[in-house]
Amino acid sequence: MISDTWHLFNKYMTITMRMPLWALFTLIQPLIWLLIFGALFGKFVQTGEQNYVDFMVPGILIMTVLFGSSWSGVSLLREISAGSVDRMLVAPVSRVAIVLSRVMHSAVQVLAQTLIILIVVWVMGSTISMNPINVVLALTVIFLLGVGFAALSNGFAIILQREEPLVMIGNLMTLPLMFFSSALVPTEFMPKWIQLIAMANPISYAVESVRAILTTPIDTMLFFKGFAIMLVFAFATLAWAVNAFKSLRD
Secondary structure (H helix, E strand, O other): HHHHHHHHHHHHHHHHHOOOHHHHHHOHHHHHHHHHHHHHHHOOOOOOEHHHHHHHHHHHHHHHHHHHOOHHHHHHHHHHHHHHHHHHHOOOHHHHHHOOOOOOOOHHHHHHHHHHHHHHHHOOOOOOOOHHHHHHHHHHHHHHHHHHHHHHHHHHHHHOOOOHHHHHHHHHHOHHHHHHOOOOOOHHHHHHHHHHHHHHHHHHHHHHHHHHOOOOOOHHHHHHHHHHHHHHHHHHHHHHHHHHHHHHHH
């Protein structure tokens, strides 16, 4: 399984490297949001001693993960429709590797994109922590979130077998989840009913965990709480996606 996953992962990464502009194109929207929302809300949202752009950067990083990983299942669905997956199924390839390699490819891709955004906002003058240890810890949470949403997208692709409902679910996994979290606005600014939704939203825990380790003062307890939740989320969704594929093909 490990060798098959590695082989397929390298295959998808090679395809991505042949089209680098497509990966870079997905960075445009988060950066535009950073500029627009930073200019619109910067003077209205007070976050203590922290400026709003620094507060917003973790939310933009998580947004990049959502826009990158929530559409992972579309390419799997197209491979299923083209018969590529059926050809792999008659080969001595691990069934788990077929799903796991795609999920890992999507998570690593968004990991590289978020690292680029971190460098861009630092060059733009953001005062978020660029301590290598803090950055690695934040990227770990981001990677787990990427695994979770890529697994969800691939699982729905396997179950639905149609692109239209998958696109609709992908839309529901991006903007609504972002606005029902603390990515762009502090929790205390939200109405009570949105606060209740945010408590059940994994995006909120990912954002708070990244914010806790990249902005001052650093809150290690809050970081590890989010990290633990993301770890459970990633393993649960990945297990569900793999089981969906195995059940469908058995």
